[in-house]
Amino acid sequence: MKPGFRGAMTWLHDWSGLVVGWLLFVIALAGTLSVFRSEIGNWMRPEARCCAVDSVTAGNAAVGWLSRHAARSPAWYIQPADARSATSYAVWTASDGGYAQKWLDARTGSPSTVRDTLGGDFFYRLHFELEMPFPWGRMLAGAAAIAMLLAVITGIVAHRRFFVDFFTFRAGKGQRSWLDAHNLLAVTALPFHLMIAFTGALTLANLIMPWGALSIYRGDMEAIRKDLYPAAIDRPAKGIPAPLAPVAPMLRAAERHFGGGIAQIAVLNPGDAAAVVSVTSAEDSRIGIQRQTVSFDGVTGRPIAVHDEKRPALRTFNFLYALHTARFGELATRWLYFLCGLMLTALIGAGLILWTEKRRARRQGFGFALVERLNIGFVAGTPLAFAAFLVANRLLPSALPERAAMEVRVMFWLWGAVLLYALVRPARRAWREVLAAAAAMCAAIPLADLLTGEMRPDSLHIATAIFALSLAAGFARAAAHKTAAA
């Protein structure tokens, strides 16, 4: 460790950043893509045309399909299609006790006309669940968020010439250039980085820091839930069958109450005399507007509970939560989040590479080799794998059993292969080859879209193609740079 406050914090920044860097790189890139979760979903389900169906019609159609195909489930949770999303999403308890989820056609409520894929929700789930069983993935993501917060704060302390460096970029100078790039990306979007790290930890606070609430409620989870979500009625089923009242009037009443759209519909005990329909409002363009919930009696259709959040601490919490998820944003806001997220991802990548460049002239032991190989497998391998996920969506036959899972498997197999490849190949060559493969895979996204005849001249397909081709050009340039340097 180095002496003094700045020395100690620089040391802490370098090592905490390294230990969680690869994980944070994946989380940051997946999170960045999640900003356009609905749009990626629309791209990956070209059969469902975006987005002529309103939430009430879509929610009603989804409830209709679920009452025919999931009547025995104790609850249904639906995110209806809206102005951004071409499909509705439903999750319920399957007959084997596990969770089932489907993306439903907005108009008919049926999943059969839409190809089986996780869509943008794959990146969204990966962002904080890391493909691990509950609660371990979320806990690890929460720990990573805390480590990132630590790295950002110590990074500010470590950074000597804050404003001068903002105007400094020395290209083609090895370690210097990586440091300049790291600093430039960090300083430019610093408020975003700080905000996203803290609010990221906050979204997982119920798992990583539940102790304040647990202690003052003396472990009474039921009381915590009641106080936090007063309008989320959860009454036990009576065991008396009763038909569910038409949902559309309830949804329309909820929309009138919110003065805005619907984010989620929860139907508890469907088909039972104790059925409840809980409707939660969407965050619209005004971040100050809080999420609201209205619950209806499922049999009579009458409202039984309404909650508009007025408590200051909870409003603050909800505000910070919304700041992380960016669901409130208009298109411009979402692009800004997307760009900041890309900068964050790039700064983590530059930081990881900087760690090796700083030490290249010195002893190169096992640790150095491992870091360099993991850098290849993650910094170049993650975009390659993510791009392969989109390409697999176009190339896998639509009738393939377990198609959605297969797309994910293709991605992880490829990623694993890249990580292994980076371990056995000479590092410089591995960099060049994996970067070139990432470039090819990114270019393959619009190509596969075009060749399978799914490409349409709308903003979604064009923006996707332009972004994928820009990435491909960037990776190709990086690969060529490695070739020239070698």
Add this chain to the structure above:
Amino acid sequence: MTKAAALSLRYRLAVLSRVVAAVVGGYGVAVLLAVAISWLLPLSREEASIVATMVALLGLPVAMMGCFYARTALRAWAGLAIAAAVLAGAAFAMGWRP
């Protein structure tokens, strides 16, 4: 080469001790911070615990930084122990029983 040789076992153990202090001890202090604020704030239970959680999540990286800023690993542990004792004592005085 000389730098690597200078990384004595004693130094490595001291760094390990700080890492454990920061991760385990720092988290412990953050937990007690959440508990203490929950019990101290004159708010409803849900409001107090929400404020406490947010402060504790900010306190955690600060506690971790303190563990590496301390002059020796022993001092880092001592600082954690004092912070834990003060927070636990304050919560205890307000009626918290672990």
